[in-house]
Amino acid sequence: MTVTELVSYDEALASYDPVMGLEVHVELGTRTKMFCGCSTELGAEANSQVCPTCLGLPGALPVVNKAGVESAIRIGLALNCRIADWCRFARKNYFYPDMPKNFQTSQYDEPIAFDGYLDVQLEDGEVFRVEIERAHMEEDTGKSTHVGGATGRIHGASHSLLDYNRAGIPLIEIVTKPIVGAGERAPEVAKAYVAELRELIKALGVSEARMEMGQMRCDVNLSLRPRGTEKFGTRSETKNVNSLRSVERAARFEIQRHAAVLSSGGTIIQETRHFHEDDGSTTSGRVKEEAEDYRYFPEPDLVPVAPSREWVEELRGTLPELPRVRRMRLREEWGISEHEMQSVLNAGAVDPIVATVDAGAPADQARKWWMGELARRANEDGVELTALPITPEQVARICALVAEGSLNDKLARQTIEGVLAGEGGPDEVVEKRGLKIVSDEGALGTAVDEAIAGNPDIAEKVRGGKIQAAGALVGAVMKATRGQADAARAREMILEKLGVEG
Amino acid sequence: MPGISREEVAHLAKLARLELKDEELDHFAGQLDDIIGAVAAVSEVADDADVPPTSHPLPLTNVMRPDEVRESLTPQQALSGAPAQEQQRFKVPQILGEE
Ligand SMILES: [Zn+2]
Numbered sequence: 109m110t111v112t113e114l115v116s117y118d119e120a121l122a123s124y125d126p127v128m129g130l131e132v133h134v135e136l137g138t139r140t141k142m143f144c145g146c147s148t149e150l151g152a153e154a155n156s157q158v159c160p161t162c163l164g165l166p167g168a169l170p171v172v173n174k175a176g177v178e179s180a181i182r183i184g185l186a187l188n189c190r191i192a193d194w195c196r197f198a199r200k201n202y203f204y205p206d207m208p209k210n211f212q213t214s215q216y217d218e219p220i221a222f223d224g225y226l227d228v229q230l231e232d233g234e235v236f237r238v239e240i241e242r243a244h245m246e247e248d249t250g251k252s253t254h255v256g257g258a259t260g261r262i263h264g265a266s267h268s269l270l271d272y273n274r275a276g277i278p279l280i281e282i283v284t285k286p287i288v289g290a291g292e293r294a295p296e297v298a299k300a301y302v303a304e305l306r307e308l309i310k311a312l313g314v315s316e317a318r319m320e321m322g323q324m325r326c327d328v329n330l331s332l333r334p335r336g337t338e339k340f341g342t343r344s345e346t347k348n349v350n351s352l353r354s355v356e357r358a359a360r361f362e363i364q365r366h367a368a369v370l371s372s373g374g375t376i377i378q379e380t381r382h383f384h385e386d387d388g389s390t391t392s393g394r395v396k397e398e399a400e401d402y403r404y405f406p407e408p409d410l411v412p413v414a415p416s417r418e419w420v421e422e423l424r425g426t427l428p429e430l431p432r433v434r435r436m437r438l439r440e441e442w443g444i445s446e447h448e449m450q451s452v453l454n455a456g457a458v459d460p461i462v463a464t465v466d467a468g469a470p471a472d473q474a475r476k477w478w479m480g481e482l483a484r485r486a487n488e489d490g491v492e493l494t495a496l497p498i499t500p501e502q503v504a505r506i507c508a509l510v511a512e513g514s515l516n517d518k519l520a521r522q523t524i525e526g527v528l529a530g531e532g533g534p535d536e537v538v539e540k541r542g543l544k545i546v547s548d549e550g551a552l553g554t555a556v557d558e559a560i561a562g563n564p565d566i567a568e569k570v571r572g573g574k575i576q577a578a579g580a581l582v583g584a585v586m587k588a589t590r591g592q593a594d595a596a597r598a599r600e601m602i603l604e605k606l607g608v609e610g
Numbered sequence: 611m612p613g614i615s616r617e618e619v620a621h622l623a624k625l626a627r628l629e630l631k632d633e634e635l636d637h638f639a640g641q642l643d644d645i646i647g648a649v650a651a652v653s654e655v656a657d658d659a660d661v662p663p664t665s666h667p668l669p670l671t672n673v674m675r676p677d678e679v680r681e682s683l684t685p686q687q688a689l690s691g692a693p694a695q696e697q698q699r700f701k702v703p704q705i706l707g708e709e
Binding site for chain 1: 703
């Protein structure tokens with residue numbers, strides 16, 4: 109393996125202009141596979157969700173899943189695409205054990221959706237339009253386990269084992285047009301595009317789009333051309349880049365690698381490359397087969413899909429508010445900056461905050477807890493915010509307890525801690541841990557008396573008109589009540605008892 | 611003039627994992643060339659008559675099924691025809707040869 113000395117990113121961008129193409133595969137969340145009724149449920153035992161059709165047994169015939177077509181059309185519409193009024197499936201022929209039929213049923217020159225765009229917002233608020241070439245329907249492959257090699261990789265393996273439960277699960281492949289004009293921000297645009305697409309897919313409810321589970325996978329195609337020239341350079345295709353951060357890193361690495369090869373007088377070979385999560389590098393894969401080597405031809409076992417315009421319009425009517433539009437609306441409703449909204453989005457806190465507000469909490473309070481205490485906990489535990497064992501309703505209840513004066517911030521944090529520890533809902537935790545603010549006059553009065561008696565010097569100062577000194581007495585009351593006193597009421601009582609006006 | 615060369619037939623045979631002897635290549639290249647010529651003749655007539663190419667004999671569209679789970683095979687049934695199996699999976703020979 110040859111190690112390429114990379115050129116620095118700035119140096120690369122000084123001489124070259126990157127052109128990108130992004131191909132994203134989304135595994136649909138349909139109950140059944142694309143061409144047969146086998147379940148798509150995750151976690152089933154090996155080869156328990158297969159049938160003659162998805163095993164490619166002789167004589168078996170595929171039938172298209174209507175929900176798969178609907179999802180494809182809705183994705184197309186959400187991406188501002190035109191929807192084909194007539195299109196076919198095609199066989200993509202190749203020999204590889206992950207497809208028992210020896211072809212993948214896909215679409216070739218007649219995609220169901222084409223010519224669209226997706227506007228994505230970069231960290232600083234700039235909006236970049238990514239044009240969509242096409243979105244087409246196809247099916248996933250089986251899962252291989254390579255045995256006998258040192259690292260479980262295909263190289264050096266003595267044989268491989270195949271589980272076809274995943275073979276035939278519907279996939280939508282979304283392909284951008286060449287993304288030009290992003291310049292040094294190309295890696296950022298790539299990441300923002302995949303992030304926005306993921307939000308869109310989730311909002312449509314067609315897939316959970318969890319990248320870490322392979323429900324959404326991205327290929328990053330990249331080439332460089334000398335600055336000021338028009339003609340695209342030769343591209344590399346980095347396959348299966350499976351996190352947002354990796355998309356950005358892969359694009360960045362390839363820019364630096366291409367620049368190094370080109371500026372030393374070398375040529376880029378059109379090839380697939382593998383991305384390595386550990387150091388963010390890519391290494392050479394196989395030299396790309398020519399498209400014609402797949403010998404695409406129309407699938408004779410399936411009839412054309414010809415969505416009527418009525419059906420398309422009906423599906424258009426089911427589109428949700430698009431994520432970027434929704435974020436703009438929420439940002440205004442919540443009265444926060446672009447930057448703050450971006451943080452909320454990055455933290456995965458948009459939906460939890462909305463749900464907490466829906467449950468009756470003021471937006472600023474909901475945001476404060478989800479972006480503060482809860483984000484910190486999720487981060488510590490290495491989980492998504494929504495995976496924390498606390499519901500938006502429970503957070504809203506805590507906000508209500510603070511608003512009515514039963515809890516202060518410190519006690520609210522302890523309540524959250526209790527809920528997260530599985531001690532019950534907020535009211536139960538407050539009850540069990542005895543967290544309610546001490547505001548009944550008797551108990552508070554005693555604590556105030558003790559504070560005055562225990563700090564005669566300070567009490568004297570306050571009597572003498574140094575009202576600021578009362579703070580120390582309030583502090584003593586809070587300490588004595590382990591933070592559970594109503595501080596404002598304690599201050600009032602201290603001043604009252606010392607005979608001074610607040 | 612459409613047609614197919616001996617090299618193209620050899621390439622297709624390789625893609626289809628068919629091992630063809632030299633004389634078979636000569637034989638099939640000739641036959642396939644005749645077939646392609648015959649199909650081209652049909653296309654010419656169809657072109658004149660403005661007939662779109664067809665990929666299916668029946669004038670059907672939108673044959674779809676509802677997204678409802680149907681019973682699958684059992685793993686035992688699924689694997690019953692497999693030449694080799696291991697850990698309830700289809701066992702296949704080494705995919706990448708030594709390079
Ligand atoms: Zn099946």
